Amino acid sequence: MANPIKQLAGETAIYGLSTILARVINFALVPLYTRVLSQSDFGVMSEFMAYIAMLQVVLTMGLETGCFRYATKEGADPRQVFSNAFVTVFGLCAVFLACMVAFSGDISTAMGYAGHSKLIVYCGLILFLDCTTAILFAKLRHEHKALKFAVIKTLKILTELGVNLLLYLVMAARFADGQSLWLTRFVSATPDFTYPIFAILVSCIVCLVLIAPELLKLTLRLDRKLIGRLLLYSLPLMIAGLPGIMNDVLDRVLMRFCNADPVNWRADLGVYQAAVKLAVIMQLFVQMFRYAAEPFFFQREREKGSRKIYADVLDYFTAFCMFGFVLLMLFMDEIGLILGKDFRVGLDITPIMLMAYIITGILFNVNIWYKLSEKTGYAVWITLAGLVVTVVINVIFMPRYSYHAAAWGHVASYLTMLVLTAWLGRKHYPIPYHWGVVFLLVGAGLGVWGLSLLLPEMGLWTKIFIHLLFVLLYIAAAFIIFVVHKRKSAA
Numbered sequence: 143m144a145n146p147i148k149q150l151a152g153e154t155a156i157y158g159l160s161t162i163l164a165r166v167i168n169f170a171l172v173p174l175y176t177r178v179l180s181q182s183d184f185g186v187m188s189e190f191m192a193y194i195a196m197l198q199v200v201l202t203m204g205l206e207t208g209c210f211r212y213a214t215k216e217g218a219d220p221r222q223v224f225s226n227a228f229v230t231v232f233g234l235c236a237v238f239l240a241c242m243v244a245f246s247g248d249i250s251t252a253m254g255y256a257g258h259s260k261l262i263v264y265c266g267l268i269l270f271l272d273c274t275t276a277i278l279f280a281k282l283r284h285e286h287k288a289l290k291f292a293v294i295k296t297l298k299i300l301t302e303l304g305v306n307l308l309l310y311l312v313m314a315a316r317f318a319d320g321q322s323l324w325l326t327r328f329v330s331a332t333p334d335f336t337y338p339i340f341a342i343l344v345s346c347i348v349c350l351v352l353i354a355p356e357l358l359k360l361t362l363r364l365d366r367k368l369i370g371r372l373l374l375y376s377l378p379l380m381i382a383g384l385p386g387i388m389n390d391v392l393d394r395v396l397m398r399f400c401n402a403d404p405v406n407w408r409a410d411l412g413v414y415q416a417a418v419k420l421a422v423i424m425q426l427f428v429q430m431f432r433y434a435a436e437p438f439f440f441q442r443e444r445e446k447g448s449r450k451i452y453a454d455v456l457d458y459f460t461a462f463c464m465f466g467f468v469l470l471m472l473f474m475d476e477i478g479l480i481l482g483k484d485f486r487v488g489l490d491i492t493p494i495m496l497m498a499y500i501i502t503g504i505l506f507n508v509n510i511w512y513k514l515s516e517k518t519g520y521a522v523w524i525t526l527a528g529l530v531v532t533v534v535i536n537v538i539f540m541p542r543y544s545y546h547a548a549a550w551g552h553v554a555s556y557l558t559m560l561v562l563t564a565w566l567g568r569k570h571y572p573i574p575y576h577w578g579v580v581f582l583l584v585g586a587g588l589g590v591w592g593l594s595l596l597l598p599e600m601g602l603w604t605k606i607f608i609h610l611l612f613v614l615l616y617i618a619a620a621f622i623i624f625v626v627h628k629r630k631s632a633a
Contacts, residue, residue, distance in 0.1 A: 156288035156289055156291075156292055156434075162426055162430065163295075163296050163299055163300075164295065164296075164298075164299040164426075165422050165423065165425070165426035165429075167299050167300070167302070167303045168299075168419070168422065169419060169422055169423075169480075170303075171303070171306055171338075172416065172419045172480055172481065173480050173481070173482070174306070174307075174310060175187075175338070175416075176416050176481050176482030176484070176485045177482040178310055178333050179333070179334070179335065179412075180409070180412070181408070181409035181410075181412035181413055181484060181485065182406075182408040182409045182412060183334050183335045183408075183412070184335075184411075184412035184415065184416060184485075185397075185407070185408035185409060185410070185411035185412035185415065186255075186335040186408055187335040187338050187339070188394055188411055188412065188415040189394055189395070189398070189408075189411065190261065190265060190335070190339060191391075191394075192391035192392075192394040192395055193265065193395075194265055194268060194269060195387050195390065195391050196384065196387050196388060196391060197238075197269050198269060198272060198273060198276075198387075199380060199383045199384050199386075199387045200380065200384060201231065201234055201235050201238060201269055201273040202231060202273050202276050202277075202380070203230070203231065203234070203373065203376055203377060203380045204375075204376035204377060204378070204379030204380035204381075204382075204383060205227040205230065205231060205277060205280075205372060205373075205376045206227075206276060206277065206280040207376065207379050207436065207513060208227065208372045208373075208375045208376030208379070209223050209224055209227050209277070209280050209281070209284065209372070210280070210283075210284060210436060210437055210440050211375055211440065211513070211516070212368075212371065212372055212375070213284050214284075214440050214441060220281075220284060220285075221359065221360065221361060222361065222363075222365060222368060223368065223372070224277060224278075224280070224281045224284075224360060225360040225361045225362055225363060226363075226364055226365055226368050226369045226372060227277045227280075227369075227372060228274065228277045228278065228357075228360055228362070229362055229363070229364050229369075230364070230369055230372075230373070231273055231274055231276070231277055232274050235269065235270045235273050235274055236270065238266065238269065238270070239266045239267065239269070239270040241266075242262055242263060242265065242266030243263055243266060245262075246259040246260070246262035246263050246266075247259045249262045250262050258336070260328065260336070261336060261339060264339050264340060264342075264343045265339070267343055267346070268339075268342055268343050268346050271343075271346035271347065271349070271350050272346055274350075275346075275349055275350055275353055278353050278356045278357070279291060279294075279295075279353070281356060281359075282356070283436075283437055284437060286437075288434070294349060294352045294353055295349075297348065297349075297352060298345045298346070298348060298349040298352075299345065301341075301344060301345040301348045301349075302341045302342055302344070302345035303341075305340070305341035305344045305345065306337060306338060306341045309329060309333070309337040309340070309341065310333055310337060313325060313329075314332065314333045317331040317332070318331075318332075328340060375516065375518060378518040378519050378521060378522055379513075379518050379521060381521075381522050382518065382521030382522045382524070382525045383521075383525070384525075385522075385525035385526050385528060385529035386525045386528070388529055388532070389525070389528050389529055389532050389552070389555045389556070389559075390552075392529070392532055392533070392536070393414075393532070393536055393540075393545075393548035393551060393552075394411060394415070396533075396536045396537070396540060396548075397410060397411045397414075397540070397544075397545070397548070400536060400537055400540040400541055401540060401541070401544055402540065402541055402542055402543065402544040403544070410544050410545055411545070412485070413484075413485050413487055413488040413545065414488055414491070414544075414545035414548060414549075416481050416482075416485040416488060417481070417485070417488035417489055417490075417491050417492050417495070417545075418491070418492075418495050418549075419481075420470075420474070420477060420478065420480070420481070420489070420492045421470075421492050421495035421496045421498075421499060423466060423470060424463065424466055424467065424470070424496050424499040424500060424503075425499045425502075427462070427463065427466065427503070428463075428499055428500075428502055428503035428506065431459065431503065431506075432506055435455070435506070435507075436510075436513075439452065439510045439513075439514065440513075440514070443514050449572070449573045449574060450574060452507070452510065452573050452575075453573055453574050453575045453576055455507060456504065456507040456508070456575055456576075456580065457576055457579050457580065457583075457624070457627075459503060459504070459507060460500075460503075460504060460579075460580050460583045460584065461583050461620045461623075461624070463500045463503055464500070464583050464584060464586065464587030464616070464620070465587070465613075465616060465617065465620070466496075467493075467496050467497070467500060467587050467591070468587050468590050468591055468612070468613055468616045469613055470492075470496060471492075471493055471496070471591045471594075472591070472594055472609040472612055472613065473606075473609060474489065474492060474493075478492075488545065490546075491545060491546060491549040493591075494549040494550060494552070494553060495549055495552065497553060498549070498552035498553045498556055500584070501553065501556040501557055501560055502556050504560060504580065505556060505559055505560045505563060508560060508563050508564050508567060508573075508575070509521065509524070509563045509567075510573075511563075511566075511567040511570065511571035511573060512563075512566075512567075512570070512571070514571060515570060515571045517570060517571075520566055520570075523562075524559050524562045524563055524566070525559060527558055527559065527562055528555040528556065528558050528559040529555070531551070531554050531555040531558045532551050532552075532554075532555040535547060535550065535551035535554055535555075536548060536551050539551075564577075576627060578627075579623060579624070579627050582623045583620055583623060586616055586619040586620060586623065587616055589619075590612050590613075590615055590616045590619070593612065594609065594612050
């Protein structure tokens with residue numbers, strides 16, 4: 143048991159290098175964004191990112207996971223599997239990009255951003271580049287080339303950072319002085335929401351150049367029977383993934399229509415998303431875990447005792463997530479200073495979003511059953527149930543509670559999906575999860591944080607010392623939970 147979990151931990155760490163760096167750099171840009179951009183501009187940027195996130199799921203068609211399934215089948219040719227997936231995604235994305243370019247003016251006007259048709263084209267290019275290279279990155283994951291994956295992803299995010307800093311800190315001043323005006327054909331002459339999106343586009347181009355050698359290893363031929371089987375397996379995952387990503391980003395779209403303040407909805411969206419950024423550390427751990435865990439789960443499926451390993455993985459995953467929750471919440475007053483003064487009003491939703499991301503991580507562990515058993519059709523109904531909860535909570539409560547309703551909507555939606563997934567998994571692909579351990583770990587983390595709220599006001603260094611003791615208290619509680627569980631299991 144120790145060796146496979148050790149391998150998973152090692153690959154998680156390598157994938158985490160690029161994922162952590164990406165999130166840290168995005169996190170590091172938040173002070174710049176929240177001090178240079180207005181609340182409304184930050185909201186506009188967040189809205190466009192929501193559309194990109196949803197469309198990425200559609201355009202990749204779930205073929206990343208489909209490739210893992212069929213490339214690991216006995217007698218399969220992984221090269222053919224990834225080649226067919228790449229050709230299919232490339233063709234769909236090319237058609238989509240052509241439509242975005244042709245109707246960019248009409249789309250921007252309909253969205254209320256007349257004069258910003260370039261942004262629609264940029265989004266189309268970003269989606270084209272990101273979705274086609276996603277299959278190549280999936281190939282690297284399948285081949286356990288975690289280091290190469292991490293290096294390319296790292297260079298991509300460094301490019302995005304560099305372009306952002308260049309535009310905001312250098313070029314904006316040059317534009318004001320009448321210099322380098324040729325660049326204003328691509329971005330605004332004054333700092334606004336066009337800069338981050340243009341920076342993402344440049345980084346996608348760099349990423350394509352770096353990963354292009356992987357294309358030479360593909361045959362680029364379409365096998366109709368193979369792609370038919372791939373799509374039959376993958377499309378339900380895509381359909382399921384779309385409600386899943388909508389659960390993550392639909393609140394940004396609904397704020398346009400349902401916000402408590404219909405006039406300043408963009409500003410509220412900006413405040414909300416700035417506060418969500420502070421919970422990104424939890425999200426990044428879940429993401430880097432997913433990169434390593436998905437191929438790990440598939441490759442361990444046929445091994446004896448694999449289901450016990452899956453259960454143990456969930457225990458350790460939950461323990462680490464709650465450690466992160468405790469650490470972040472105990473020092474949230476200091477961490478919150480990262481945001482610009484106008485954005486700190488939304489800090490009270492950060493603990494809600496941290497718990498929401500922890501639930502998504504637990505959900506990812508538990509929903510592996512329908513991927514391993516090839517019963518991916520269940521994913522559609524599970525995620526649709528979560529989406530219904532998201533829509534209902536936001537439509538009913540957002541007109542009164544604004545982004546607070548959005549935050550609680552995430553928790554309720556993810557929790558609904560987790561309960562349904564666990565219940566169905568017990569019937570169709572039983573995995574002996576230690577739910578008592580999971581609940582105790584979550585309760586220990588919330589309890590330690592709750593006790594910290596009872597502390598009186600104190601000086602900075604005293605507070606740091608006391609809060610570090612509270613962190614140690616959680617670690618001790620988690621250790622005791624694992625020891626007691628191990629003894630009960632051995633009895």
